[in-house]
Amino acid sequence: EAGVAQSPRYKIIEKRQSVAFWCNPISGHATLYWYQQILGQGPKLLIQFQNNGVVDDSQLPKDRFSAERLKGVDSTLKIQPAKLEDSAVYLCASSREGGGSPQYFGPGTRLTVT
Amino acid sequence: GQSLEQPSEVTAVEGAIVQINCTYQTSGFYGLSWYQQHDGGAPTFLSYNALDGLEETGRFSSFLSRSDSYGYLLLQELQMKDSASYFCAVRPPGATNKLIFGTGTLLAVQP
Numbered sequence: 316e317a318g319v320a321q322s323p324r325y326k327i328i329e330k331r332q333s334v335a336f337w338c339n340p341i342s343g344h345a346t347l348y349w350y351q352q353i354l355g356q357g358p359k360l361l362i363q364f365q366n367n368g369v370v371d372d373s374q375l376p377k378d379r380f381s382a383e384r385l386k387g388v389d390s391t392l393k394i395q396p397a398k399l400e401d402s403a404v405y406l407c408a409s410s411r412e413g414g415g416s417p418q419y420f421g422p423g424t425r426l427t428v429t
Numbered sequence: 430g431q432s433l434e435q436p437s438e439v440t441a442v443e444g445a446i447v448q449i450n451c452t453y454q455t456s457g458f459y460g461l462s463w464y465q466q467h468d469g470g471a472p473t474f475l476s477y478n479a480l481d482g483l484e485e486t487g488r489f490s491s492f493l494s495r496s497d498s499y500g501y502l503l504l505q506e507l508q509m510k511d512s513a514s515y516f517c518a519v520r521p522p523g524a525t526n527k528l529i530f531g532t533g534t535l536l537a538v539q540p
Binding site: 319346348355356357358359360363365370371406408410412413414415416417418419420421422423 | 459460462470471472473474477479516518520525526527528529530531532533
């Protein structure tokens with residue numbers, strides 16, 4: 316089966332600009348996650364969707380970050396305006412419902428904010 | 430809250446056995462997972478311990494002891510391709526499959 320798809324793979328923007336990332340999860344996976352991974356650290360969950368509803372967005376900086384999952388499939392994550400500290404890899408993952416289900420990650424988008 | 434600590438780097442030689450430890454301070458969790466991430470790549474699932482004890486999957490084994498707040502990943506018959514970062518992660522209580530990742534261990538396998 317096809318894996319999690321993400322685009323773009325790389326993005327360079329200036330601070331205060333906006334940027335959007337796209338994710339297409341594995342077919343049939345109800346749960347979708349967006350993680351932020353800063354260099355040298357583990358991934359940090361930003362937001363989790365179950366179908367098209369938000370399950371957890373406790374660590375999403377809502378003043379600048381937003382995300383949606385239209386029709387319970389694809390998802391977009393937006394940053395507006397970007398700050399230097401937003402430079403990181405943004406990973407999308409998906410999983411089946413049920414506790415303990417493995418999460419399958421996409422290749423990520425490497426964002427550089429200058 | 431949850432805090433998971435791992436050694437930052439481990440070095441081993443091909444064919445050897447290496448153990449990557451994960452110690453945690455958490456008020457409770459449902460299970461401990463391990464993920465592998467090659468440089469520039471996506472994290473990939475390795476194992477999940479829902480209960481205390483040892484889980485074996487080929488050359489990789491994972492262990493969990495809740496009483497000791499401790500887990501480890503054991504890699505046997507090391508190969509060069511095992512050079513990567515390894516992360517432990519917990520499912521906190523009250524969450525739907527949410528993961529909190531550890532600090533990560535960079536494993537370097539030498540010939």
